[in-house]
Amino acid sequence: MTEHVVAAADEIPQGKGKAVEVDGLPIAVFNVEGEYYAISNRCVHMGGPLGQGILHSDLPTVDSERTSVHCPWHYWEFDLETGRSVVNEKTGLRTFDVAVEDEQVVIDL
Template sequence: MTEHVVASVDEIPNGNGKAVEVDGLPIAIFNVEGDYYAISNRCVHMGGPLGEGVLHSELPTVDPDRTSVHCPWHYWEFDLETGRSVVNDKTGLRTFDVSVEDGEIVVDL
């Protein structure tokens, strides 16, 4: 595994995401209440840019604690911890380990 600094914590405010590319892989990084998640930036449905998606916790909903992102193109929803589709657990995205070191967000590939 190789660690890569992808952003500073100041670049991704709470409730937001950012798309980055690491070693040719498109990755979306999200900040949920100071917890950072990294998943593939391409939706399995039609390749939508998940880094531009809406976090479930930012929507008016009965379950604000669900940690997931909705694709901005067709609203497919993926769990940020597992990468699994919320409606079809046989479909999912690759996830990556994330840590914060000295104010920098680090993704392990």
């Protein structure tokens, strides 16, 4: 596996995502209360940019315990830890290991 620095930790504000490309792979990186998650940046439904998605905890009147993102195009929802669709567990996205080292967000491919 190879580590890639994709951003400074402060470039991804709490509750937001950032789209990056690593070795040709489109990846979305999210900051959820200081925990960083990385998944494929393309929704399996129609390729929507998940890095621009809405975190589940930021939606009004929902359970804020869930760590997931809604696609900005059609609101398909994916668990950030597993990559699985919240509605259909047979559908999912690739996830990537993420760490913060020396204030840098690092993804392991």
